[in-house]
Amino acid sequence: MSSTYGNRIKLSIFGQSHGPAIGMTLDNVPAGLPVDFEKLQEFLNRRAPGQNDISTPRREEDRPEFLSGIVNGYTCGAPIAAVIHNTNTRSSDYEELKDRPRPGHADYTAQIKYAGYQDAAGGGHFSGRLTAPMCIAGGLCKQWLEAKGIRIGAHIVSIAGITDEPVCLDWVHPQLDLINKDFPVLNPEAGQKMREAIASARSEGDSVGGLIECVVTGLPAGIGDPMFDGMESRIAQIVYGIPAVKGLSFGTGFSGSYMLGSENNDAFAVKDGRIVTETNHCGGILGGITTGMPLVFEVAIKPTPSISKQQQTISLMNMQTRTLQVKGRHDPCIVPRAVPVIEAAAAIAIFDAIMA
Amino acid sequence: MSSTYGNRIKLSIFGQSHGPAIGMTLDNVPAGLPVDFEKLQEFLNRRAPGQNDISTPRREEDRPEFLSGIVNGYTCGAPIAAVIHNTNTRSSDYEELKDRPRPGHADYTAQIKYAGYQDAAGGGHFSGRLTAPMCIAGGLCKQWLEAKGIRIGAHIVSIAGITDEPVCLDWVHPQLDLINKDFPVLNPEAGQKMREAIASARSEGDSVGGLIECVVTGLPAGIGDPMFDGMESRIAQIVYGIPAVKGLSFGTGFSGSYMLGSENNDAFAVKDGRIVTETNHCGGILGGITTGMPLVFEVAIKPTPSISKQQQTISLMNMQTRTLQVKGRHDPCIVPRAVPVIEAAAAIAIFDAIMA
């Protein structure tokens, strides 16, 4: 109930944006899996704030300290625990918000649910900062999946309505491996326009959202379970645990609902001795179970709710309308930093499913 | 794991399409909740096959027998178990499919996962028929939520690209209550065109898909949990357990990703002494927790994969390409019958969350 995920592995995430530390425990991981700490740090750096000119100026090292579960570079079978200490906190930015909830944030709903006891500073446990421990767990799972030939990559499909080009299923990982990880698009020109849209939103104290596509290759057929533990359900539960996600689809998804059955069905075929489908409209999942084709899903990220533009809210104390100008340091677009988080979520869900 | 859902309540669904019976158990429901069996049957009839000219000619009564958990019309605190006996099975329709998986179905993935031991007849445990026990559980939860003033309604947003008109948030339930439950659209003209599109697809041995919008009103603010047990995650896990669902979004969802933060954020306001938001782009959920505004989500249903048009598949035995013509009785469009199933899923997810 709440910050714990997984059927086989148990991921538990803790921490508040401006508390002493954030972290995670990951239980029930098999013993003997190697951990490449450098590679993990590279992965975490993709999400970390302050990497480039378009993200929040708050800088955190996001360097995890492992407290348990790994000995001499290998998992030891005991729960893995890791923390990231919060070094750069400015909780005074947020005092006003206890009375005047920010539109688009969990300030109001947390106030109702926790009766005022919630940690309001920086969004507390609802902060996007909590995606850092998710990336620790996900970065580890990603390494372990890669060792089995399963690769996970994501790119920006659109920001502010400017669209990247679609991945080509035949070349998906070479494509995704070559792109700039700071701003992962396939078409650099589209990427440049997206950056300009972000800069423009920032200059007006506004923000933009976007879409991310994630592709998993190398998955064997037969992974996942029927009904509520199908791959779609498993991925959905964790992806919707990422702040700002408001939509998720698999394969042709929403546009598939406009197609005829004869168009949307993927014909089976044999290619190089393997069973494949001629198309992959189902996104690599039938009946909740992987087909062996790339697993493909798309995620809708809402525009960052923290904007410096003046907004209308209310005072919870006196129930009067108030204007609010959100202070603090915020990304005008979190989509680029959300890309590795989506990869992490996919890695955790798939590693959990594959363990079953 | 697989066919079990819920944090507080535990819903377990069992059965295969052409086995002796399908059913469900629902554990941890409080004692003393009244059950209106007639109302439940009316709800189940909305999903049952053979209701009208556009659905499958297979007729099943879908009349549940309650084995436990209800005494004298009230829940008694013990697990509720109910079964529907399968009376009208024709398993010989499906013999060919063990070798030649139907495109768009779980035949192939089940074959891989269960190594040929799966019940292939009629899709077995993967059949849409398993949504009947989900509707038993959901129909009960819906009654219990209604007693708390929480109402759940859904309508067809589009079929084959023909769109219904949007619900008006101020009038959502009076609107939804008045519409024809057999084919639930707000605009009868659009409904007529949808019916024609379905008839046309059928006449060509093809099928169509569509979108369903579900709205929950009367929810108090403060329901749901952060991260992986937010309302989005809870609803997503069960909705993606419904066969043919390939997309899900909340509030403005995918289109929200094209908006500016200043447009997409919902300003807080006070109306009749209650805190509301001026718009409801977030679909009634912030930080995974209900705002007290209507909870709104949209579901993409793929076109029925069972079509009588000739398709390409392979023989699993000899790995040769084969053509396949799916026999059996199938809906050219399951969207109308999926509407109560979506309502059921929402009811179960919300009842579970409200119990916490």
Place this chain on the structure above:
Amino acid sequence: MSSTYGNRIKLSIFGQSHGPAIGMTLDNVPAGLPVDFEKLQEFLNRRAPGQNDISTPRREEDRPEFLSGIVNGYTCGAPIAAVIHNTNTRSSDYEELKDRPRPGHADYTAQIKYAGYQDAAGGGHFSGRLTAPMCIAGGLCKQWLEAKGIRIGAHIVSIAGITDEPVCLDWVHPQLDLINKDFPVLNPEAGQKMREAIASARSEGDSVGGLIECVVTGLPAGIGDPMFDGMESRIAQIVYGIPAVKGLSFGTGFSGSYMLGSENNDAFAVKDGRIVTETNHCGGILGGITTGMPLVFEVAIKPTPSISKQQQTISLMNMQTRTLQVKGRHDPCIVPRAVPVIEAAAAIAIFDAIMA
């Protein structure tokens, strides 16, 4: 949350003593496991009432009807569901009890928990009759474990203070296989005295309890998990779900607490090329994980609370002391019938652990 057990498999038990049916669902069992229905029925018969002169005269066939999950004698990967219809119910025996709770029964606690809505007839969901579905699940798991060379047997250690002889670890299963399953003791003379003690208690309208020892052989080393999912915790959770169990110990258990460390520690040794321990005081479990030696535990069963002797209770209506004479048909000693139930519980717990 109540009647669901298991980490990997999910056992859900439903039904009330005098309701239409009792049953179980067992989810997440692998496909392709064979089911020997005759052998299962023999196992169920060991628990069924009315087998001999010392048990309750209520006769039930206890013949399960399988609704799903098994096709052509093999599990198909879908949840297994089975029911036993209640054919011989006499609910008028129990009307008085709604006001006057029986000492030693759950009548009072159920009344408080369920506010009077509980099914009081025959103990409802708290009845020993609910061990029948546990035996369906356990009988299946026992078969599947036997196919892996893992055997489970139990015998009566004592009834009314009369003790059987201890099992010899070297001969445990030949011993347990040869004994009379209706009244499973190793020493027939002790068994005869136990029967006399039971008959004597019955003639006085009283009842007796006893101890049961369960031994599992053929378990590989390395099964189980640290801490809360150690083999002791897993077995304890299910064994304490059996009505009338009030004590449980592993290996030397309580008497081990009187020994010196040098006496109680089991020295490691090599025998026939295998690592063994010279003694088995730990009951085959160290750190929650199996050692490869027989897993041994002992269960304390309280004397049947239903006695026809006059007892003191109160009227819940007027809070006055009342005398009560329990009517209905009851066993003066449930220990013999509890033996297969303990085996079933062990089988479920071990099958679940071995699946992990």
Place this chain on the structure above:
Amino acid sequence: MSSTYGNRIKLSIFGQSHGPAIGMTLDNVPAGLPVDFEKLQEFLNRRAPGQNDISTPRREEDRPEFLSGIVNGYTCGAPIAAVIHNTNTRSSDYEELKDRPRPGHADYTAQIKYAGYQDAAGGGHFSGRLTAPMCIAGGLCKQWLEAKGIRIGAHIVSIAGITDEPVCLDWVHPQLDLINKDFPVLNPEAGQKMREAIASARSEGDSVGGLIECVVTGLPAGIGDPMFDGMESRIAQIVYGIPAVKGLSFGTGFSGSYMLGSENNDAFAVKDGRIVTETNHCGGILGGITTGMPLVFEVAIKPTPSISKQQQTISLMNMQTRTLQVKGRHDPCIVPRAVPVIEAAAAIAIFDAIMA
């Protein structure tokens, strides 16, 4: 799945004896519960090593650092995380043990389960040191229960066969509050003899075990669930997660199995307007649900397996018999330090049940 406990709250324990830190996360605790850190530290001190002449000379502060979940002395609704840094580690003591498993320890079973990747130093994740984070969680739950009038106390029933006097149900908490918490017995003379038995065992390089009785008062009737989530099952699952526990009974437990039904049944009565039972042989639990009388259970602790006396083991490398002398710093009797751990386990189980 190992180190996670709870239906409503989710306790997750991590760490290895000689790793950087041990700790716990406790998820789903309501917001607004006060935390008395001093009182918590006093509780933790009762378990901490090096407190008196009879325990291990290893000294650890056992001072938890809270990383999240508590703001200004109140729970904030987010998961609580706390760590204790290991300051005094001597892992070279344990090198020999990787080849030569200690009798009575998890060295061998961990070696099999984790294929040599386990953290062997000091028992790793299997160490009694992991009871410290359990005491953090339990100490918090104990405070929160006390605020509801629910009190938990335990005392040593016997060590090395020397028995304390039984608690008097009418005076249980005044009795338990007054006793010396370092060595909690009701009869100081018996306590003195126990200390002598411990000293004698130590002087011979040996160890002793014992029994602990735990009593919970102030519990309302109606807490707990039927079957596998009855209070016995809930308590058993966590108590058996404590290293060295090999037996557990409720109320009259094992000795109750020798009684007649008419003796063991607890007659209902009314006392001061409240429904009580004249005796409390059932240990305050009927049908898994609390009766409102004190909840009473007894735990058997095996003699510390770490003894300096010479023992027989084998070399895993060459399968030869070897003698072993366990080095390191160990308690000749862990029973006194286990008393607060048992209280902690009870507090966690009861808090979880009461939240449901």
